[in-house]
Amino acid sequence: MIAFAAISVQLPLFLYSLSVFSVSSVSSVVNLPGLDSHAIAVENQRKELYHLMTSANAMTQVPDAAGRFGAFGGRYVPETLVRALDELGSEYDKACQDAAFQSELASLLKHYVGRPSPLYHAKRLSNECGGAQIWLKREDLNHTGSHKINNTLGQGLLTLRMGKQRVIAETGAGQHGVATATACAHFGLECVVYMGEEDIRRQAPNVFSMKLLGAEVRPVSSGSRTLRDAINEAMRDWMASVETTHYILGSVVGPHPFPRIVRDFQSVIGRETIQQSREQLGRLPDTIVACVGGGSNAAGMFYPFIEHANVALVGVEAGGRSAKPGDHAAPLSHGRPGVLHGSYSYVMQDDDGQTCDVHSMSAGLDYPGVGPEHSYWKDTGRVTYTNCLDKEALAAFDALAKSEGILAALESSHAVAKAMDLARSKPNEHAIVVCLSGRGDKDAAEIARLRSQHAE
Amino acid sequence: MSKIDQLFSNLRREKRKALMPFVTAGDPDLAFTADVLRELVGRGCHLCEVGIPYSDPIADGPVIQASYTRALAHKIKLADILETLGGVAPKMEAPLVTMVSYAIVYRHGLEKYADEVQQRGLAGLIVPDLPVEESAQLAAICRRSDVSLIQLVTPTTPRERAVRIAETSTGFLYYVSVAGITGERTQLPPELVDNVGWLRTQTDLPICIGFGISKPEHVKLLAPVADGLIVGSAIVRRIAAAADEPREKVLRDVGDYVAELLAAMTNDE
Numbered sequence: 001m002i003a004f005a006a007i008s009v010q011l012p013l014f015l016y017s018l019s020v021f022s023v024s025s026v027s028s029v030v031n032l033p034g035l036d037s038h039a040i041a042v043e044n045q046r047k048e049l050y051h052l053m054t055s056a057n058a059m060t061q062v063p064d065a066a067g068r069f070g071a072f073g074g075r076y077v078p079e080t081l082v083r084a085l086d087e088l089g090s091e092y093d094k095a096c097q098d099a100a101f102q103s104e105l106a107s108l109l110k111h112y113v114g115r116p117s118p119l120y121h122a123k124r125l126s127n128e129c130g131g132a133q134i135w136l137k138r139e140d141l142n143h144t145g146s147h148k149i150n151n152t153l154g155q156g157l158l159t160l161r162m163g164k165q166r167v168i169a170e171t172g173a174g175q176h177g178v179a180t181a182t183a184c185a186h187f188g189l190e191c192v193v194y195m196g197e198e199d200i201r202r203q204a205p206n207v208f209s210m211k212l213l214g215a216e217v218r219p220v221s222s223g224s225r226t227l228r229d230a231i232n233e234a235m236r237d238w239m240a241s242v243e244t245t246h247y248i249l250g251s252v253v254g255p256h257p258f259p260r261i262v263r264d265f266q267s268v269i270g271r272e273t274i275q276q277s278r279e280q281l282g283r284l285p286d287t288i289v290a291c292v293g294g295g296s297n298a299a300g301m302f303y304p305f306i307e308h309a310n311v312a313l314v315g316v317e318a319g320g321r322s323a324k325p326g327d328h329a330a331p332l333s334h335g336r337p338g339v340l341h342g343s344y345s346y347v348m349q350d351d352d353g354q355t356c357d358v359h360s361m362s363a364g365l366d367y368p369g370v371g372p373e374h375s376y377w378k379d380t381g382r383v384t385y386t387n388c389l390d391k392e393a394l395a396a397f398d399a400l401a402k403s404e405g406i407l408a409a410l411e412s413s414h415a416v417a418k419a420m421d422l423a424r425s426k427p428n429e430h431a432i433v434v435c436l437s438g439r440g441d442k443d444a445a446e447i448a449r450l451r452s453q454h455a456e
Numbered sequence: 457m458s459k460i461d462q463l464f465s466n467l468r469r470e471k472r473k474a475l476m477p478f479v480t481a482g483d484p485d486l487a488f489t490a491d492v493l494r495e496l497v498g499r500g501c502h503l504c505e506v507g508i509p510y511s512d513p514i515a516d517g518p519v520i521q522a523s524y525t526r527a528l529a530h531k532i533k534l535a536d537i538l539e540t541l542g543g544v545a546p547k548m549e550a551p552l553v554t555m556v557s558y559a560i561v562y563r564h565g566l567e568k569y570a571d572e573v574q575q576r577g578l579a580g581l582i583v584p585d586l587p588v589e590e591s592a593q594l595a596a597i598c599r600r601s602d603v604s605l606i607q608l609v610t611p612t613t614p615r616e617r618a619v620r621i622a623e624t625s626t627g628f629l630y631y632v633s634v635a636g637i638t639g640e641r642t643q644l645p646p647e648l649v650d651n652v653g654w655l656r657t658q659t660d661l662p663i664c665i666g667f668g669i670s671k672p673e674h675v676k677l678l679a680p681v682a683d684g685l686i687v688g689s690a691i692v693r694r695i696a697a698a699a700d701e702p703r704e705k706v707l708r709d710v711g712d713y714v715a716e717l718l719a720a721m722t723n724d725e
Contacts, residue, residue, distance in 0.1 A: 066589065076558050076585045078515040079621070080610045080635050222521065223511065235514040240636035242612060339559040340512065342585070352534045353563030354511040 059306050059382060062373065067256020067343075070379065072372035075255040077342045081235075084242045089257040091162050101157060108153050109268060112186070113143045115150075117269075119276035119433065124403040125420070132426035134419050135285065136436045137273050139297065140408065146438030147269060147297045148179035152248055154265035156183035159246040166190040166245040170234040172199055172227030172293070173364030173411060174206025175438050176250030181215035183248070191215040194233040196225040199363045202446045224357050227293075227367045231341050251294025252371030255342030259299075259371050266300020273433055274304055281431055287312040287422060290435035291415040292332065292385065293365035295374045297437035303373075306382060315374060316418045318360030319387035329358035331370050332378050332385040345372040361390040361450060362410035364438075388414040394450065396420055397440065409438035410447070459551040459579040460604045460627035463502060464662040464683055474502035474684030475675075475718055476664060477691050478555065480520065481506050482527035484698050486540040491707060492695060497550045499711045500718050505582065505686065508537060508556040515584045517639030519689040523696065534564060542576030551579030553606065553627070558586045561594065570597045580604030580627045588621050595624055604628075611635050611651065622659035628683065629659060633667045639689045641668035644677070652681045672720035679721045687717060 062069040075085060095101040109115040118138045126134045139147040152169075159167055167189045171177030177193040184191035193210055197219050200207050210217050223229040231254070238247045252259045252266075277285050288305055290298035292315040305311045320328035328334065331346040338347040340355060348356040348368040360366040377383035388396075393410060396417035400406050408416055412435070419434040426432070440447075457465070467474055477496050481489050493504055509524040509532060516524070545552045554573065561569045561583060573581060580603050586594065588607060598605040604627025609618045612635050622629050633648050634641065648665070655663055665678050666686030678685055691710060698706045 074590055075587060076590060077587065078584055078610075079587055079608045080515070080612050080632065082587050082617075083612045083614060222525070228512065232512050232514050236517070236637050239515060240634075242635060339557075339562050339585075341514075344562075349559070349563060351563065353557070353560035354528065355559075 059380065060303070062376065063256060063260050067260065069259070069373045069376035072337070072345050072375040073256055073259060073343050074372075075342060076339050076344070077255045078239060080239050081242060081255070084238070085255055085257065087162065088158070088246075088261070091158055092257060092261050095158060095161060101161070105154055105157055109150065113149050113153070114141065115268065116272045116276065117141050119273060119280055121280070122400070122404050125400060126423060128399065128403055129420050129423040132286075132423040132428065132430035132432050134423050135431060135433045136406070137269060137301065137433055139269060139435060139437045140406070140412070140439035144175070144179045144182050145441070146175040146179065146409065147266060147300065147435075148176045148250060148438075149182065150268055150300065151250065151262050151265040151296065152176070152179040152183035153186075155246065155248040155261065156187045156189065159189060159248070160187060162246060164244055164246045166192070166241065167248050168192045168194065168234050168237050168241070168245055169248045169250060170194050170227065170230035171206075171250065172196070172230065172366060173362065173409065173438070174199065174203040174210065174442060175364060175409070177215070177217070178206050178209045178213070180248050180250070181210040181213035184215065185213045192237070193217050194220050194230040194237070196220045196227060196230050198225040199227065199230070203363050203442055204445065205442045226363065228341075228355065228369070235341070251296040252299040252373060253294040253341055253343065253345070253369055259343065259373055262296050263299040263303055263371075263373060266296050267303045269297065269300040269435060270302060270304035273301065277431075277433065284308055284311050285431040285433045286426075287314060287430070287432045288435070289314045289316060289415045289419040289422065289432060291316045291365060291411050291437060292370060292374060293318065293329070293362075293367050293411065294369070295371040297435050299371055299373055301435040302377070302383060306377075313377070313383040314418060314422070315383050315385045316414045317370075317385060317387040318362060318365035318414060319389040319392070320359040320361070321390060326357050327359055328387065329360040329366050329368065330387040331368060332374060333387045335368075337375065340369040343372045345375040346370050346378070361446070362393065362414065364409070364411040365414065386418060388417045392417045394447070397447070406436070407440035407444070408436055409440045410443045412437045413440070458602055458604050458627060460503065460553070463551055464628065467502065467683065468662075473679045473682065473721055474664065475500070475714060475721060476503045476505060476666075476684050476686045477501050477714055478505040478507060478686060478688035479695060480523035480527055480692055481508055481537040481541070482530065482532040483509075483523040483692070483695055484526060485530065486532070486536060488698060488703060490540055490544050491703070492710060493544050493548070493552070495707045495711045496714055497548050499714050501550060501714055502684065503551050503553065503579075505553050505555050505688070506537075506541060508534065508554055508560055510557040510560060512559070513557065515637055517637040517689060519640075519693050519696070520638050523692045526696075526699075534560065538572050538576055541578055545577040553580040553582060553604070554578060555582045555584065558583050558590075566594050566597050570594070570601045570603050573603050574601040578603075580606055582606045582608070582630060584608060588617075588624055591624065595626075598626065606630050608632055609655065611645065611647075615654070618655060619658050622655070622661055625661060628662040628664050629655070630686070631655060631663050631665045631682070633665050633669065636667070638667055640670040640693070644668055644674060649677065649681050652678075656681065672716055675717050675720040685721070687714070
C-alpha cells in the first residue's frame with residue numbers, strides 16, 4: 001500500500017506535464033488568449049490524466065517499490081550495480097516532481113523532436129484491406145526516425161541531473177543507438193554504443209549515423225552477435241564505469257527502475273494518440289496494434305490505454321520463419337517466465353536456463369526476452385499478444401509503401417501486417433491505430449538482400 | 457555447522473587463510489574439471505568454486521566468458537555437472553560451492569537446486585546476480601537444507617547495506633575487490649585493504665576477497681586482512697590451454713600456480 005501511494009504521487013505530475021505539447025506549463029497555456037481550442041484540448045487531456053492518476057485500476061499502479069509488475073520484473077543484477085539503480089530510481093522520482101525538468105523535456109519533444117507526431121488515416125491501405133479504418137501513429141516522423149528519441153532525451157536529462165558525463169547504450173536495429181548518440185550530441189555527453197556484429201552488418205546506415213553524431217560504436221562479437229549480446233556488453237561496461245557513466249537502456253527491459261522509466265518516457269505516444277483520436281475520430285479507437293521486441297513502443301502506446309477496457313490492445317512479436325524453436329523471437333507467444341538481463345519475464349530459455357538463440361529478420365525484434373510489464377499484461381489478459389512471420393511483415397512493408405508512400409521499419413511492419421489482417425475481418429466503423437514506431441530507410445539494403453536470397 | 461563453517465573455524469584456530477580457486481565446469485570437459493579439482497585440493501587449496509556455465513554472464517570478463525562459451529559449445533547440461541561434482545565432492549576434504557546465475561537456479565527450481573547441492577555433498581552456492589532484496593526465498597530454502605548461500609559486497613555497496621548483506625550471508629561473505637567484471641588486474645584499488653578492514657569490524661562471518669587477484673603480491677597484501685582469497689580468471693586462463701596442450705602439463709601448471717600463491721600466503725604469516 002505504501003508503494004502504491006508513493007507511485008500515485010510521483011507518476012501523475014510527470015504524466016500531466018509531459019502531456020502538454022506546448023513549451024509552457026499547463027496553467028500558462030490555459031491563460032493565454034486566442035488559444036481556446038488548444039486550451040480545451042489541454043483541459044481534456046488534464047481530465048484524462050486526472051482520471052488515470054486517481055483511477056482505482058490497479059493495472060496502471062505498477063510497478064511497486066521493488067519494481068514488480070505482478071510477479072514480473074524485479075532486479076536480478078550483480079551487487080555492483082544496485083547503488084546506481086537506486087540512485088537512478090530516486091533521481092527519476094525527483095525529476096517527476098520537478099516542473100523545470102518536465103518543461104525542459106516537453107520543450108525538447110516539441111521543438112527538437114517535432115512532437116506531437118501525426119495520427120494519419122491510411123485510407124488507401126484501409127481500402128485495399130476492405131474493412132476497418134487503419135490509422136498510423138507516425139513515430140517514424142520523429143527526429144532520428146523512430147520513437148526511441150522520446151526515451152533518450154528523457155534519460156539524457158536524467159544523466160545531467162546525476163552529474164554523469166558519459167553515456168553507454170546497446171542497440172539492435174540501431175534506432176536506439178542513433179537516438180542515444182543524438183541526445184548525447186545535444187547534451188554534450190560522451191557516448192559509447194554497443195552493437196552486435198550481425199546487426200552492424202544488417203543496419204549499416206545507422207552505424208554511419210552514430211559515428212557522424214560523434215558516438216563510438218563498439219562491435220560485439222560474443223554469442224549471437226545481436227541485441228542480447230549488446231546488452232550483456234553494455235552491462236559489463238557499466239559494472240566498471242558505474243560511478244561516472246549512465247546506461248541509457250533503450251527498451252522496457254532490464255532491472256528496475258528501467259522498465260518503468262522507459263515506459264513513462266514513451267507514454268507520450270499513447271497520450272497523444274488518445275487526444276488525437278478524440279479530435280480526429282471523435283472517440284477512442286477500437287483497437288491498437290504495436291510491435292513488441294523488448295516492447296518500448298508498445299508499452300508507451302498501450303500504457304495510457306490500459307484502463308480504457310473497451311480499447312483492444314494487440315502486441316505483435318517476431319514470428320520469424322516459423323514457430324519452431326530458434327526460428328522466431330516471440331517469448332510471449334512461445335516462451336515461459338524466467339530471468340534474463342536483470343528481470344523476471346517471459347523469455348526463450350532451454351530447460352537449463354540457458355538463453356536460446358532466436359531469429360527475426362528485424363534486428364530490433366531479434367531478442368529472446370521482453371519487458372516485464374508485457375508479461376504482466378499478457379497474464380492479466382489485458383493485452384493480446386500474437387506474432388507475425390518475416391514474410392508477412394515484408395508483404396506489409398510493400399503494401400504500405402505502395403499504397404501510402406511510407407517506408408516503415410521492418411519492426412513496425414510486423415504491426416502493420418497484423419493490423420491489415422485484423423482490418424479485413426472488421427466493419428468500416430472499426431478504427432485501428434498502428435504504432436508506426438520507425439521508418440524503413442535503414443532497412444532498404446537488407447530488404448534487397450532478403451529479396452535476392454528468396455529469388456535464388 | 458556447515459562444511460564451510462567448519463573449514464573457517466579450523467583455519468581461524470590455526471591462524472591460517474583459505475585459498476579458493478575458481479574453475480569452470482566442463483571446460484574443456486567434465487572429466488578434466490574433476491581432475492583439476494583433485495589437483496587443486498591435492499596442492500592444498502581450501503575450498504573450490506565451480507562456475508556453472510551460463511549463456512549471458514554479465515559479471516564476467518573475457519576469460520571466464522570464453523570458458524563458459526567453450527563448455528556450452530559441447531551442450532553441457534546442469535544434470536551432468538552436478539553428477540560429476542557429486543562424484544568428486546564427498547571424497548574431498550575441501551568444500552565445493554557452485555557459482556551459478558539465478559536464471560539457472562530459477563529454471564531448475566529453487567528447492568530442487570538446493571536439495572541437489574546438499575545431496576551431492578556440495579557445500580553451498582554463490583548467485584552473483586541475486587542481490588539481497590531478491591534473495592529471501594532462496595536464503596530460507598538454503599538454511600533448511602544446511603547449504604550456504606554466499607552473498608557479495610562490492611566497493612559500490614553503501615555501508616549500511618553491506619551490514620545488511622553480511623547479516624543474510626551464510627558460509628562466508630564475498631568481498632568483490634573492484635567495481636567491474638572478473639579478470640586479472642595488475643593493480644588493486646588502494647582503498648581495498650581499508651574497506652575490508654572496516655567490514656571486518658561489522659561481522660564475524662569469514663570474509664573472502666575475489667576479482668582481480670592473480671599475483672603472489674596480491675596474496676601477500678590481502679591475506680592478512682581477509683579469511684580467504686578467491687582466484688578465478690588466472691586459473692581459467694591456464695585451463696584454457698588444455699585445448700592444445702597435453703592435459704598432464706596443464707594440470708601441473710595449474711597446480712604449480714596455486715602452490716606459488718599458497719606459498720605467498722604462508723610466508724606472510
